[in-house]
Amino acid sequence: MAKPVSIEVWNPSGKYRVISTKPMPGTRWINLLVQQGCRVEICTEKKTILSVEDIIALIGDKCDGVIGQLTEDWGETLFSALSRAGGKAFSNMAVGYNNVDVNAANKYGVAVGNTPGVLTETTAELAASLSLAAARRIVEADEFMRAGLYDGWLPNLYVGNLLKGQTVGVIGAGRIGSAYARMMVEAYAEFLKASGEKPVTWKRASSMDEVLRQADVISLHPVLDKTTYHLVNKERLAIMKKEAILVNCSRGPVIDEVALVEHLRANPMFRVGLDVFEDEPFMKPGLADMKNAIVVPHIASASKWTREGMATLAALNVLGKIKGYPIWSDPNQVEPFLNENAPPPAASPSIVNAKALGLPVSKL
Numbered sequence: 298m299a300k301p302v303s304i305e306v307w308n309p310s311g312k313y314r315v316i317s318t319k320p321m322p323g324t325r326w327i328n329l330l331v332q333q334g335c336r337v338e339i340c341t342e343k344k345t346i347l348s349v350e351d352i353i354a355l356i357g358d359k360c361d362g363v364i365g366q367l368t369e370d371w372g373e374t375l376f377s378a379l380s381r382a383g384g385k386a387f388s389n390m391a392v393g394y395n396n397v398d399v400n401a402a403n404k405y406g407v408a409v410g411n412t413p414g415v416l417t418e419t420t421a422e423l424a425a426s427l428s429l430a431a432a433r434r435i436v437e438a439d440e441f442m443r444a445g446l447y448d449g450w451l452p453n454l455y456v457g458n459l460l461k462g463q464t465v466g467v468i469g470a471g472r473i474g475s476a477y478a479r480m481m482v483e484a485y486a487e488f489l490k491a492s493g494e495k496p497v498t499w500k501r502a503s504s505m506d507e508v509l510r511q512a513d514v515i516s517l518h519p520v521l522d523k524t525t526y527h528l529v530n531k532e533r534l535a536i537m538k539k540e541a542i543l544v545n546c547s548r549g550p551v552i553d554e555v556a557l558v559e560h561l562r563a564n565p566m567f568r569v570g571l572d573v574f575e576d577e578p579f580m581k582p583g584l585a586d587m588k589n590a591i592v593v594p595h596i597a598s599a600s601k602w603t604r605e606g607m608a609t610l611a612a613l614n615v616l617g618k619i620k621g622y623p624i625w626s627d628p629n630q631v632e633p634f635l636n637e638n639a640p641p642p643a644a645s646p647s648i649v650n651a652k653a654l655g656l657p658v659s660k661l
């Protein structure tokens with residue numbers, strides 16, 4: 298028998314029981330659910346990653362929908378528990394949903410939501426920040442200052458890479474990868490054009506290995522599935538330039554992290570900026586000791602506007618299914634759901650298995 302988990306309740310007499318497995322930023326998502334007749338239960342357990350047993354205890358005997366997190370294992374066990382409790386909807390508060398077994402959700406007729414369109418630029422901005430910080434060794438230099446080691450300017454102190462004129466490679470040029478490319482290249486192209494200098498050019502490479510061989514800075518933005526697991530492995534690291542910069546704000550297992558640690562050790566001028574890790578929240582042995590690695594705790598989407606928007610979209614995904622609303626026709630154009638001064642459209646913003654479940658699409 299699982300231990301009971303602590304919760305905070307909003308609108309106790311609400312007709313529909315909606316659970317959020319974590320407190321989420323902002324209050325708009327709570328208000329929208331409450332205004333539409335939901336009793337909202339937020340898990341306040343002081344435990345970062347909830348187990349399947351914890352979530353089963355939260356679901357209980359009657360639950361209409363759940364808003365969950367990318368750290369949770371949403372497979373057969375949880376979808377069958379949710380379905381037994383009468384639940385019709387689950388939404389990840391994330392755009393990525395590699396933690397969700399969508400086939401299992403289909404089997405139990407549970408709609409699965411995600412939150413695209415609100416974290417594109419925020420994530421691309423972190424990838425750009427890590428690229429610049431790695432190129433100019435900002436974290437190492439900051440640690441040096443704080444340690445009281447700076448005793449005067451030196452010609453060789455924290456020499457890094459100049460990015461002007463260098464080649465930027467994007468692997469996985471979807472929404473976020475394309476935004477990263479625009480950030481790294483377009484503004485610079487305008488600047489060069491205005492000062493009459495040689496323009497920036499771009500091309501679609503014929504293979505991933507071509508990008509790895511030619512680029513000076515490479516940012517990874519693929520989805521994680523069987524085809525992208527260890528996409529960057531020992532062999533592929535070996536074909537990259539010795540002074541290249543590799544950034545990962547997608548999912549950790551896209552890189553073979555053991556091979557990466559070895560490569561960082563053998564190539565001190567090769568640098569990485571990592572937001573995600575193969576065994577998140579853990580790092581493979583040795584990674585934390587590498588001066589040529591910048592590591593941050595999966596914060597690519599962590600701007601206030603984006604995180605509040607993700608919470609709102611996740612709540613509206615669940616609410617829309619409970620209310621029998623159709624699915625929004627373009628999950629990349631979610632601005633109408635984020636406008637605080639107007640009621641949101643009567644639709645679920647993004648349901649990834651809408652087609653498999655035969656759910657109607659909104660005509661709005």
Ligand SMILES: O=C(O)[C@H](O)CO
Nearest residue numbers: 390391392393597598
């Ligand atoms: O998939 C996502 O939404 C991100 O990884 C969260 O930061």
